[in-house]
Amino acid sequence: MLSAVQNPRLFLIQSRFHLHFPPKSRHFHRSKVPLASQILTEPQTLFSTLPPSSEILTIRKSLLSRQRTAVEIAEEFLNRLRQTEPQIRSFLHVSENAIREAEEIDGKIERNEELGPLAGVLIGVKDNICTIDMPSTGGSRILANYQPAFDATAVKKLRDQGAIIVGKTNLDEFGMGSTTEGSGFQVTSNPWDVSRVPGGSSGGSAAAVSARQCVVALGSDTGGSVRQPASFCGVVGLKPTYGRVSRFGLMAYASSLDVIGCFGSSVADTGILLHSISGHDRLDATSSEREVPDFAAQFISENFLESKPLKGLRVGMISETLGDGVDKGVISSIRVAASHLEELGCIVTEVSLPSFSLGLPAYYILASSESSSNLSRYDGVRYGNQVAADELISLYGASRANGFGPEVKMRILMGTYALSAGYYDAYYKRAQQVRTLVQKSFKAALDENDILISPAAPSAAYKIGEKKNDPLAMYAGDIMTVNVNLAGLPALVLPCGFVEGGPTGLPVGLQMIGAAFDEGKLLKVGHIFEQTLQGCRFVPPLIADGLAC
Amino acid sequence: MPEKLHPLTEADVADGKKVVANPEYIVWRQTDRLLRGWITGTLSEEVLGLVVGLDTSAEVWQALLDAFSQESQEREFYLQQQLSLYRKGNTPLVDYIRTFKLLCDDLAAIGKLIDDRKMASICFRGIQTRPLFLYPSALFTRKNGVLFCTMKSAQAQTATHENQQPQKVSYHSQAKTLEKISHEYEAVIGIETHVQLSTLTKAFCSCPYLYGSQPNTCVCPICMGLPGALPVFNSKVIEFAVKVGLALNCNLSMNSKFDRKQYFYPDLPKGYQISQFDIPIATGGFIDLDLPMEFGGGHRRFGITRVHMEEDAGKLLHSGNESYSQEIPYSLLHLTHYYGISVDLNRAGVPLLEVVSEPDIRSGIEAAEYAAELQRLVRYLGVSNGNMQEGSLRCDVNVSVRPIGQSEFGTKVEVKNMNSFSAMNRAIDFEISRQVLLHRQGQVDQIVQETRLWEEGAQKTVTMRKKEGLADYRYFPEPDLPEVILTKEYVDNIRDTLPELPEIKRRRYEKIGLSMQDVLFLANDVNVADFFDAAVEKGADVKLAANWIMSDIAAYLKNEKLSINEIKLTPQELAELISSIKGGTISGKIGKEILFELISKGGTVKALIEEKDLVQASYIVDxxxxxxxxxxxxxxxxxxxxxxxxxxxxxxxxxxxxxxxxxxxxxxxxxxxxxxxxxxxxxx
Known part of the structure; x- marks a missing residue:
């Protein structure tokens, strides 16, 4: 167990600054938290200045104070992107306009014009989110070189606030997959260990943020596609409540589950990003009209934290997520995180969600069913790649057979089958009933608790190719996340520890699940957790040298 | 002597000194007086008034011409209208032809000869309640006397024609079949009608839809089904659907939803159609209608199974610029065709209501009248223009036939591609007789579940495609749209603002003493009915107002191809005109004259009477x-x-x-x- 615990940042800093760590006495609820975790939190912290801080606010400050220009900042990121991209391959397309857009921002600063809140912030956008100035393929060959006629609402909001869209990140084709191996174009590597997958489907965005190729990134989460890669890549990932962010411009996979989510290297950045893309959109009938609170306003600087800043917060640890099939290292990381929350004043108890295991099959039926319908439009008739054929039916057949990858075809077939006359009741309808059950059990658990916690994935990042030929094993990896999509709830994943693997260990993500539209609470808890999580710095070794100073 | 004076110059004042009588003038004047005397001698007292005080025969003639030329134009309209509206119905053929001939003669009498071909076609249209009369090419081989051929000779001729048809459905047997059909077999007909709603924008995006626009000019990412585009529901569609649901006496689903109906076709950009499947917005209603008098009249009530909302598909444009409606079998789209096809998505996403009738309908005329009543209804409600030619009202008709007494339905055949009510009538009657014939020949197994197209040219239905089992549309709830939830207030609000519907209007007109013919005419067009109601409200005599509208005004509208809203005559002035005539202020003749001025130029009856007073006569009535x-x-x-x-x-x-x-x-x-x-x- 002990060997599973590594802290690369510690190594790094120790070697550079030769710091030592005074022991600190801790209080444990032994009945609930295993002793083993004690060691994990032992390295303590003189680095009160070092917990992840908001890159976005830092950039804003340095622009406004004219310490740095937007072009300098953009160049820093673009250089790193160029350097790391050959190994990581997180981008399908890199914008040619980034520097020019940075220049425009510098011009504005020079002219003392008002700056948008995201001015100069380089943002990666998952390639299934439409951008008017860059191809948007959804990771599919059928849309190779397809350039949309409009920006997705989320992208438009980012641009309106001054953000620079740096490029389009890789993904499993149309979001179907958990590794990015399902991309029609390339496989992205995990910056912590390039022989491993970054997770998926938003693997490109997670890897890009992790490798600091961009400041923050947009992903999409249908069954965990933001949270699982965030966990694998050691970044913060947020899946908002269904309806919080407009889906207009997101290529639909499973419309009732899809949400656009956020990646950042800190909870604060993730919250700022969420705030900037949230809100009702008249172009999305399922987007909520609820007011969007200022999430950032709730972030309290660590210096002003009381000793028990989360006093009284009821945290439910989902017992079904800490059992069979979950890596021991992951379980212990989560238990350590739980004890950390207790230290912060939370009351942590285990809760049971009996319908939890039903979520996975229900999810795959619903998602496949909806995707079989949503992907009907890719027929090669109006856009995308068309295969010439003698007859219309062959045109459809050949264009789709040629354009879609195997995973997509499998899910279309499964979904078509599940929706067929005579099977609808047995599959789709029952899956909907399970969905209702899942929603109810979450509701009950969240009535008792402020937030629920679980791992974000049953394991840390695995090797590229490891599960490629075992789709069921890959599907099983979504067990931690799919229920949240079925219930439409918000969930925040943030790195909480490491397990052994790769050159310097692999990050483990803690998932916090909140009540609908309660992202504010998740971000507040996440921020305090992150700021007080001593001794962990989640910068992958690939770029650690460049960033450490 | 100066040169000879013109006969019409009374006197020569050319030399400026004395007035010299022009002898030629005197002669002319005498002759003219004589002529004037001859003319006025033939006039009735009533007409005499028009010419009294006019000096020359030319003036008299002109006055008469002015007064009566319009009359003959009017009369022509009237007769033409009579002719075109005239139907055989239940009258004996001999009587029908006699009356028909009289109308033609009357037209000829005013110099409007109708040529034989046209006469024959009109005549046969009047008889056409059965498809057996639909072989005009045979009829036109006889140049003369065609109007007087008996049923028998017509039969004989069409029979030879029909024998050349590949199906060998001889005309004779068809005729016999039809005679006996009502005794031995009954047809069971159900109709699915697609009504295109005239909302300003499409159902799920903000594109306007204008019929006849250049291809792909009324489109946006949403109705083109681009990646990432989402539908947003146009609430006007719900309002219209609720209106129609209420007008069809349906139960409204306070909680309904949208579903996706999935199939691949190039005119369907998303690969699915947003529709309503298991919970339509309205169910279980009925529609009342009156059959036209020429078909024997009678009141009918047909059940409405359901009304649901959905979106239209685009159109395929073929190289020949032919536009086909929705479905073409895949096999027809072979390579040669395929490369000539392009897709016009202007219509994609336009809101439709699908109205499904119960299988209560029994004949072509009932079906046609059902569709016509639906058209009236949507026009009264202002939810659609109901235009069949533009495809705003499309009917797919399911026809089956069974022996009387049998409770199970026969195999149903879907008939499509009828773009007028009369085509519906003919197509359905053709299909009924085709099926009955197969029944009678013991070939019931030849009636298969299929879609047949009505071919207007050949006046028959032909197989478009056979159904291979049930199509599986894999319906499931549309996840991109919220449920459709109606509140009682919302529905009540709409109910309170519904206009008077055709059925209620007809019953009211009946009550105020109009004949059924009048009732059906007036209630047919909501604008005409409104005009009539307004005139009556302004005090016009009910019967007279109906007469004016149905004869002179209708004839004018028909001739000028205008709607009653487009003429300058107001109901107020019609009422004024009628009371002026009734009160004896002006004669009926003068009234008509004024009417046409009112229609074409506007103004008021009073002003016109006064104005006319200067040039013509207006009567002293004291x-x-x-x-x-x-x-x-x-x-x-x-x-x-x-x-x-x-x-x-x-x-x-x-x-x-x-x-x-x-x-x-x-x-x-x-x-x-x-x-x-x-x-x-x-x-x-």
Missing amino acids: PAEIEKMIDKVLADNPKQLQQYRGGKTKLQGFFAGQVMKESKGKANPGLLNKILSEKLNAKS
């Missing part, structure tokens, strides 16, 4: 005044009075003329004659 003039004339002409009383009663015309002259042509002729004969006879 009996006392007329009496005074009569007394004067009688006093001035004692000799003639004596002669009259001596038995020369023809002199009444002379007195009338004199009174007219006295009144400068303004005396009301009816009144004048009445008082005059009283006076003349009183003292005898």
